[in-house]
Amino acid sequence: MATPTIDRFLDGIARLMREKDGAQIQDFLRYEPPWPPIYEQMVAELRQTYAASEQNDLERKCSKALPAHEDGDGGGSFTSFISFIAKYFAFIRDVDVSQLLQTHDKLKALLGQASIALSASTGPIILPTVISLSRTLSKLAIGLDKHPDLVDDLTSREATIGAEEAGERVTLAEGSANLIREAFKKCASERSGNSSGLDNSGKPEGRRIGIYLMANVCLKLFFHCRKLRSAEQIFALIYQQSPPLSLYPAAQRTTFLYYLGRYHFANNHFYRAQLALQEAYFQCHRQATKQRRLILIYLIASNIILGRFPKPQIYQRPEAQGLREKFEPICRALAKGDIASFRKLTNIDKPSTAWFLHWRILLQITNRCEVILWRSLARRTFLLSGNRGDASKRAAPTLNLEDVFILATFLERRALGIGVERSDDAISRKVNRGEHTNSIFIYPPTPADTPPAHADGDSEEPHGYIDPDLLDFVDPAGPDLPTSEVVESMIASLVEQDLLHGFISHGQKRFAITGSKNASPLAVGFPNVWATLKAKMDDEVPGWVKEGQKRSGGTVMHLSGARPIGA
Numbered sequence: 001m002a003t004p005t006i007d008r009f010l011d012g013i014a015r016l017m018r019e020k021d022g023a024q025i026q027d028f029l030r031y032e033p034p035w036p037p038i039y040e041q042m043v044a045e046l047r048q049t050y051a052a053s054e055q056n057d058l059e060r061k062c063s064k065a066l067p068a069h070e071d072g073d074g075g076g077s078f079t080s081f082i083s084f085i086a087k088y089f090a091f092i093r094d095v096d097v098s099q100l101l102q103t104h105d106k107l108k109a110l111l112g113q114a115s116i117a118l119s120a121s122t123g124p125i126i127l128p129t130v131i132s133l134s135r136t137l138s139k140l141a142i143g144l145d146k147h148p149d150l151v152d153d154l155t156s157r158e159a160t161i162g163a164e165e166a167g168e169r170v171t172l173a174e175g176s177a178n179l180i181r182e183a184f185k186k187c188a189s190e191r192s193g194n195s196s197g198l199d200n201s202g203k204p205e206g207r208r209i210g211i212y213l214m215a216n217v218c219l220k221l222f223f224h225c226r227k228l229r230s231a232e233q234i235f236a237l238i239y240q241q242s243p244p245l246s247l248y249p250a251a252q253r254t255t256f257l258y259y260l261g262r263y264h265f266a267n268n269h270f271y272r273a274q275l276a277l278q279e280a281y282f283q284c285h286r287q288a289t290k291q292r293r294l295i296l297i298y299l300i301a302s303n304i305i306l307g308r309f310p311k312p313q314i315y316q317r318p319e320a321q322g323l324r325e326k327f328e329p330i331c332r333a334l335a336k337g338d339i340a341s342f343r344k345l346t347n348i349d350k351p352s353t354a355w356f357l358h359w360r361i362l363l364q365i366t367n368r369c370e371v372i373l374w375r376s377l378a379r380r381t382f383l384l385s386g387n388r389g390d391a392s393k394r395a396a397p398t399l400n401l402e403d404v405f406i407l408a409t410f411l412e413r414r415a416l417g418i419g420v421e422r423s424d425d426a427i428s429r430k431v432n433r434g435e436h437t438n439s440i441f442i443y444p445p446t447p448a449d450t451p452p453a454h455a456d457g458d459s460e461e462p463h464g465y466i467d468p469d470l471l472d473f474v475d476p477a478g479p480d481l482p483t484s485e486v487v488e489s490m491i492a493s494l495v496e497q498d499l500l501h502g503f504i505s506h507g508q509k510r511f512a513i514t515g516s517k518n519a520s521p522l523a524v525g526f527p528n529v530w531a532t533l534k535a536k537m538d539d540e541v542p543g544w545v546k547e548g549q550k551r552s553g554g555t556v557m558h559l560s561g562a563r564p565i566g567a
Contacts, residue, residue: 003049005042006089010065013085017067017078017125026128029088031107031136033097046093059086070121080117081126087113100144104172107137108179115183123186123207131210134180134217141176142224177221177230184214184234188241197243204243211242212252219259231263235543244547254284258295260543265298265364271537274302276544292319300327301361305368307529309335326355334369337377339408342369343415372529374490375499378511379526381407388521389513396502397521399511405487412481484509498532501525 009028016025030039050058062085069077091110097103111133117126144150170178190197190207199205215234222231245253261277264270277299284292296319300310309331315324333341346366347353356362382399384407389397491511494500501524502513513525540549 003045005038006045006049006061007065009042010062010085014066017081017122020125022125022128025125026132029129029132031091031110031133035092039092043092046089050089050093052090052094055086055090058089059083062086062089077120078122080113080120081122084110084113084117084126100140100150104137104140104144104176107133107140108176111137111179111183115179115186118183118207119186123190124209127187127207127210130183131213131217134183134214137176138180138217138221141173141221145171145173145224171225173221173225174227174230177218177225177227180214180221181218181230181234184211184218185237187211187214188237198247202247204247208243211238212245212248212256216252216255216259219256223259223262228263228266231259235260235263239543239545242545244545244549246547250283250285254280254291254295257283257544258291258298260541261295261302262298263543264541265302266360268364268368270302270305270364270368271533272541274299274306274308275539275541277302289319292317296320296323297359298361301359301365303530304331304334305364305372306533307372330365330369334372335376337373337375337380339373339377339411340414342373343412371494371497371499375494375526375529377408377411378404378491378494378500379522382522382525386521389516391517397513397516397525398505399513399525401488401491401504401509401511402484404491405482405484408482408487498536499527499529501527 013025013028016028030036035043046058050061059082062082066082066085067078068082087110091106095103095106111130114126114130114133117123118130187207187210192206197204197206197208204211215238218234219231222228222234245256257276257280261273261275261280264276265273277295281292281295281299284295286292296314296317300314300323303310304327310327312324314320315328330342330345332338333345344350345352346356346362348357348362348366353362356365378399381404382397385400385403387395387398387400389395488504488506488509491500492504495502495504495511500511501515502511504511513521516524
């Protein structure tokens with residue numbers, strides 16, 4: 001039976017192959033209905049003439065119509081590309097977009113064949129098609145992953161990739177990301193051309209053109225399924241083999257730096273995170289409000305942890321609408337050393353923290369801002385009751401640690417809502433409402449004459465379960481409040497981190513400020529947090545390739561192994 005539409009399509013592909021016009025080939029290949037009329041006609045011809053049982057005949061037809069080798073002596077083979085075109089015909093012939101799981105499987109198979117062609121001499125020609133296919137597969141995989149009821153059958157039969165012995169289940173989104181990552185590796189490991197990966201005009205050439213496009217698709221999937229270790233492999237390979245990021249378009253730079261910043265944020269490298277996110281924010285187009293807002297959320301969070309609070313002008317920008325109400329109360333509590341307010345603002349059980357949990361920044365702010373909180377508390381205590389010293393008598397300004405202890409205890413009790421006097425009844429009410437941080441381990445006092453629930457004494461505790469291994473460590477009477485030893489260790493830690501300038505007299509329980517003879521004790525004893533941390537850091541961000549940067553070939557970069565700020 002005659003197939004004029006298929007013949008015209010193959011003639012057009014053959015011409016573009018000889019012209020090495022990969023962008024036009026990508027435009028020729030449609031994956032998502034509704035099909036244009038000419039594609040509907042081509043699908044009808046495929047179903048009538050080349051049914052699934054006649055796939056071999058279809059491949060032979062493609063082999064006859066398409067060139068087998070590049071023009072010229074020693075030209076590369078087009079065999080894998082021809083197999084891809086035959087696979088594409090089979091895809092549009094058999095796909096039923098109402099069956100999302102089957103569509104996902106067929107797209108993965110099609111991308112797998114395209115990835116094979118990418119590693120051959122046809123790589124630069126098929127690269128735009130691989131990128132387009134990867135984006136389509138990524139969009140479908142994320143959509144399906146958000147509806148677990150649609151993927152139950154698939155996940156039960158999905159093979160584990162690289163983790164068979166461990167029995168680890170690979171999700172649908174992660175499986176798609178792993179396939180796309182293989183295509184990314186082929187782009188990053190390009191060996192043609194000169195060693196710099198640039199052409200005569202100083203631009204990336206060959207498959208290297210797709211390094212950041214493919215990386216960004218992979219990173220989107222890995223962050224969606226929370227596989228940071230897999231994302232680390234992307235950054236490490238780029239750091240070793242990619243041309244400088246500045247040679248790529250702004251959209252690719254911005255997206256990559258956003259994910260790089262989020263990766264370092266998740267690994268507690270907040271200074272590196274803010275460097276990457278700051279650059280991403282600068283390079284993001286002003287009209288891309290949604291993207292700028294995503295970057296700004298993590299940028300503000302990183303800077304707060306580093307002691308660098310946003311200026312009011314930031315909140316007036318279109319992309320920052322509503323962020324003042326989220327971040328400003330936390331900044332105010334940190335600046336004042338207000339433990340009570342900070343505890344309430346970061347209480348995971350409060351509805352107000354749901355937004356921070358959604359963006360996965362709550363735990364970092366809660367834990368890492370503790371350093372700033374105690375530094376501000378010490379400074380506030382010094383303002384209230386500190387001894388300013390006497391230069392004429394060579395007496396250094398001092399801070400009584402007992403005063404810090406009293407103020408910290410007062411604020412911790414206020415955070416628990418139990419007042420200045422300790423009250424077992426108040427603690428019990430707090431625990432019963434589930435408002436105490438460790439309420440799962442703390443129970444209201446049980447009267448001594450309360451009989452056991454069962455005579456054998458083997459029943460559960462009347463107020464809940466306590467792990468037998470923890471019985472000796474759990475105090476049912478109430479929460480642990482700061483002790484003088486805890487306060488002393490906190491001040492010593494701040495001194496060690498250069499956030500306080502001076503020394504501790506352990507015998508007198510005092511912190512003495514040194515070097516304030518000709519300067520303000522506040523300025524000397526309580527140095528600026530941001531300036532102190534910044535002075536200890538360098539501007540190198542693993543994963544971000546800059547022009548003129550020296551890299552050691554073959555080194556494996558474990559990006560999560562470095563010491564985080566504040567640790």
